[in-house]
Amino acid sequence: MTDVQSYSGPNRVFSGIQPTGNLHLGNYLGALKKFVDLQAAGWTGIYCVVDLHAITQPHDPALLPDQTRQIAAAMLACGLDPDQSTVFVQSAVPAHAELAWIFNCVARMGWLEKMTQFKDKGGENSERVSVGLFDYPVLQAADILAYRATHVPVGEDQQQHLELSRNIAARFNQQYDAPGFFPEPEALIEGPGARIMSLKDGSKKMSKSDPSDLSRINLVDDRDTIARKIKKAKTDLLGDLPETEDGLEGRPEVENLVGIYSAFSGQSVEAVLAEFGGAGFGTFKPALAELAISHLAPITERMRAYMADPAEIDRALQKGAEKAHAISAPVIKEVRDVIGFWKS
């Protein structure tokens, strides 16, 4: 147990999405849909297009503004309400960069050196990746703590970064003798269907960087494309769907497709198998395609409508930035006091 006074502020969720490349089904089921569910459940949510993170790796300045709007459009199209939640662009709110610098002086080199994502992305080229990429998790901590967010919906791959955020929060509180100043943010556990795999390889996560476009369903795909991709999705040699969950053992591609069906329908995997167990993919795949299309089509349509009206997106983002600033500015002010910066 700890005798340190714990954080006592309100619960808040923070999450961010990088404006790089196209959004796909994995992003939707793994992130966007959960944001909307959290909103519906009454959580105060702060959702951010993290363009500061996007520039840690080479990018095209000519494309970034529209990529940023596209993520925002997706957030709004999926049902995030700009009044109920806060939807904005990271670089529009100064608190992120400012707090990140301060956290740079709280975090320790050794903490960051252990980050596996950095090792993965940098790989053997670690000499020529940007310092920003190395520092990425610190900025992430700043993102979360600038709003004193208490919960972060994350996938397994982000657990390690969240751990770092907790370490930074704890160390800041202790170093500046400010018990409970920052919360130690917790992960919100993902439900089933969180991890969407490639349609061509059940052992790989669905990814925007996969060379095959058939491996993923993009949020901008039209109905025919979605149906075609599901039809061409890899299955296996066993033929039929199993009757029970145990039967999915060792069949990652089938498990993935069933998982997607389950996520869309809201049914448990068991229930899906009760319905389709013993059936061939010739019957399951069209059903899955129909289900996916019926859920995605309205979103895609709304997204297109937003993209056709960038000014509308910009208005929402402007408002979001003001809300975000209103929350974070007082936190930053307190931080400056705690640290001992000169105040104007």
Place this chain on the structure above:
RNA sequence: ACGCCAGUAGCUCAAUUGGCAGAGCAGCGGAUUCCAAAUCCGCAGGUUGAGUGUUCGAGUCACUCCUGGCGUGCCA
């Protein structure tokens, strides 16, 4: 900062004395299959890092620049 080596398709690499830029893998399409996979058949993929020069002709030779790797020095 200097020296050496390298840069060719998304990736790994070929291309003889200067003589039509190619292969494997990956990708896409078709056949096949309840759907896929595998297998066959086919398609596409390029400013040869950028530029200048020599030449009838440059991936190849010369020069300049860019990028990366290795080595040495400098800051100390």
